[in-house]
Amino acid sequence: MKAAEAIIKILELEGIDTVYGIPGAGINGFYKYLGRSEKIKSFCHRHEEACVHAAGGHFRASGKMAVAACTSGPGATNFVTGVYTCNIDSIPVIAITGQAVTAQLGKDAFQCVDIARICEPVAKKTYQITDPGKVVETFAEAFRVAKEGKPGAIVIDLPLDVQNAEIDFDPALYLPLSIETPAPEAEAIARAIQMINEAKNPLLLMGGGVILANAAARCIQLAEELNLPVITTYMAKGGIPAGHPLNAGHCGIQVGQPIGNKVFLDSDLVLGIGCRFTDRHTGDIGIYRGDRKFIHINIEPSEINKIFPADLGIVADAKKAIEALLVEAKKHGKRSGHVDAANLPALRKELARKLDYGAKPINPHRVFGELNKYFGDEAVFTTGCGITQIWSGQLQEISKPRGYLASGGAGCLGYDIPAAFGATVATGKQGVAVMGDFGFTFHAQELAVCAKNKIPVIVIIVNNAYLGLIRQNQKYAYGYECDVAMPENQGMIDYVKVAEGFACYGERVFDPAEIPAALDRAKASGKPAVIDIVCDPAVDCSMGTALDNCREFVY
Numbered sequence: 306m307k308a309a310e311a312i313i314k315i316l317e318l319e320g321i322d323t324v325y326g327i328p329g330a331g332i333n334g335f336y337k338y339l340g341r342s343e344k345i346k347s348f349c350h351r352h353e354e355a356c357v358h359a360a361g362g363h364f365r366a367s368g369k370m371a372v373a374a375c376t377s378g379p380g381a382t383n384f385v386t387g388v389y390t391c392n393i394d395s396i397p398v399i400a401i402t403g404q405a406v407t408a409q410l411g412k413d414a415f416q417c418v419d420i421a422r423i424c425e426p427v428a429k430k431t432y433q434i435t436d437p438g439k440v441v442e443t444f445a446e447a448f449r450v451a452k453e454g455k456p457g458a459i460v461i462d463l464p465l466d467v468q469n470a471e472i473d474f475d476p477a478l479y480l481p482l483s484i485e486t487p488a489p490e491a492e493a494i495a496r497a498i499q500m501i502n503e504a505k506n507p508l509l510l511m512g513g514g515v516i517l518a519n520a521a522a523r524c525i526q527l528a529e530e531l532n533l534p535v536i537t538t539y540m541a542k543g544g545i546p547a548g549h550p551l552n553a554g555h556c557g558i559q560v561g562q563p564i565g566n567k568v569f570l571d572s573d574l575v576l577g578i579g580c581r582f583t584d585r586h587t588g589d590i591g592i593y594r595g596d597r598k599f600i601h602i603n604i605e606p607s608e609i610n611k612i613f614p615a616d617l618g619i620v621a622d623a624k625k626a627i628e629a630l631l632v633e634a635k636k637h638g639k640r641s642g643h644v645d646a647a648n649l650p651a652l653r654k655e656l657a658r659k660l661d662y663g664a665k666p667i668n669p670h671r672v673f674g675e676l677n678k679y680f681g682d683e684a685v686f687t688t689g690c691g692i693t694q695i696w697s698g699q700l701q702e703i704s705k706p707r708g709y710l711a712s713g714g715a716g717c718l719g720y721d722i723p724a725a726f727g728a729t730v731a732t733g734k735q736g737v738a739v740m741g742d743f744g745f746t747f748h749a750q751e752l753a754v755c756a757k758n759k760i761p762v763i764v765i766i767v768n769n770a771y772l773g774l775i776r777q778n779q780k781y782a783y784g785y786e787c788d789v790a791m792p793e794n795q796g797m798i799d800y801v802k803v804a805e806g807f808a809c810y811g812e813r814v815f816d817p818a819e820i821p822a823a824l825d826r827a828k829a830s831g832k833p834a835v836i837d838i839v840c841d842p843a844v845d846c847s848m849g850t851a852l853d854n855c856r857e858f859v860y
């Protein structure tokens with residue numbers, strides 16, 4: 306059969322049910338068979354980057370991999386930001402790019418660019434298949450590499466003559482390659498429990514790896530067994546229910562919360578599982594480390610000791626490590642726990658940031674208070690970058706793993722709408738994209754894709770008429786303001802008309818009390834919707850450079 310047909314069969318056998326893509330001459334060999342698949346549905350986006358965000362959102366929300374596909378040249382280069390965004394957050398996707406025929410490679414042929422090389426630093430692995438005989442083994446390996454160990458994005462570049470070549474392939478003989486998940490060594494687990502039991506104020510730091518391993522519920526049991534406060538990293542937001550007695554929020558210098566930073570600073574030992582100690586989480590590394598001991602569990606050996614030396618490093622799958630820790634912990638009985646452990650619900654109330662602002666123009670904090678009240682646990686939120694995204698991280702209450710999809714490592718404007726589209730396609734849940742007035746236009750065209758396919762994503766715009774995060778940085782780090790004001794976003798430019806133009810529902814909200822009714826109307830419309838919430842341009846967002854110096858802005 307044709308290699309392209311074999312590829313579609315392989316995707317089906319690997320469990321792929323959705324391809325997010327844009328066809329073009331360089332990938333039409335592949336699309337010929339994609340269109341014939343009864344198992345795979347495909348969506349045509351309006352920008353290639355959005356295809357990869359959608360495939361990433363699909364995985365993050367559901368745990369099921371998806372494929373992104375595009376044509377060669379500018380289609381492929383438009384993939385780069387999406388590939389980077391997935392890969393930095395350890396999200397497995399297969400990104401397939403069409404390519405000119407092999408004889409044209411390296412000859413400045415039309416729309417012929419070496420995307421495999423371009424993507425090398427931003428993907429987990431890239432392939433360019435020039436031998437049709439390698440198609441099957443390359444795809445099989447690509448799926449294994451995407452999922453195994455620390456997951457990531459894979460780029461497979463497919464010259465047109467390779468897509469259209471005849472190859473020998475019997476789908477009945479194809480078996481997805483097995484995935485190895487490393488188990489922890491028993492001695493290390495025993496040592497970890499001993500260190501926790503010897504500590505005065507230990508805490509558990511749940512990272513995104515726990516969500517990826519589908520181990521959040523077991524992780525909470527471990528915390529309960531050991532009586533440890535649970536701090537979730539931004540990538541693990543939702544890993545512990547908002548109201549759980551051991552939930553100590555986030556620590557960090559941007560999406561951190563006063564409770565998370567306090568509990569962290571009060572600790573003397575951190576059991577970090579599936580986390581990577583990145584800069585926005587740690588802030589000043591001296592303050593973060595202090596005299597604390599760190600146990601670091603990660604599936605990827607190079608993550609351990611990458612930022613600072615761990616007192617105990619354990620290379621293991623998060624779920625296997627948690628199971629082993631639970632068994633070991635049970636041998637030793639309950640311990641008294643962290644100084645704050647018994648007190649967390651009260652502390653959460655005491656240190657909560659104010660949300661009930663009644664002012665007009667609306668204080669953005671109020672928007673998040675309303676979102677917390679309005680949406681239940683079944684919604685899936687996405688967010689890209691900006692102070693709106695940071696407020697979202699600080700203020701939103703999320704109680705389910707995979708219920709909050711942020712562009713953590715890339716902080717990518719434009720991620721939100723396509724990721725919400727993919728999340729909704731994958732789960733049927735209510736996708737809600739939370740974003741700023743500037744980020745909105747990065748991929749607003751994807752509203753057309755939502756409307757066409759009747760995917761009723763709700764877009765919440767916190768419209769502060771500014772590149773708010775950049776304004777705040779210019780103001781406090783330098784004392785100037787340049788090219789960040791967007792008064793037109795609250796005036797002559799009308800996002801309601803943009804929404805309506807893309808066959809969506811749109812509404813502008815000026816009064817905080819109107820937010821729930823506007824959301825009701827958005828839902829009742831049955832269409833994708835844009836709720837443009839006109840907010841106070843001057844409100845700043847709490848942040849700092851170290852866990853002990855985050856400045857709170859209260860209005």
Ligand SMILES: Cc1ncc(C[n+]2csc(CCOP(=O)(O)OP(=O)(O)O)c2C)c(N)n1
Nearest residue numbers: 690691692693718741742743744772773774
């Ligand atoms: C693709 C991309 N380009 C540029 C940036 C840098 N950047 C971060 S936040 C921001 C402004 C965002 O403004 P808005 O969407 O209105 O959000 P706000 O900060 O006002 O909430 C910019 C330009 C980015 N994160 N991603």
Ligand SMILES: [Mg+2]
Nearest residue numbers: 741742771773
């Ligand atoms: Mg803004």
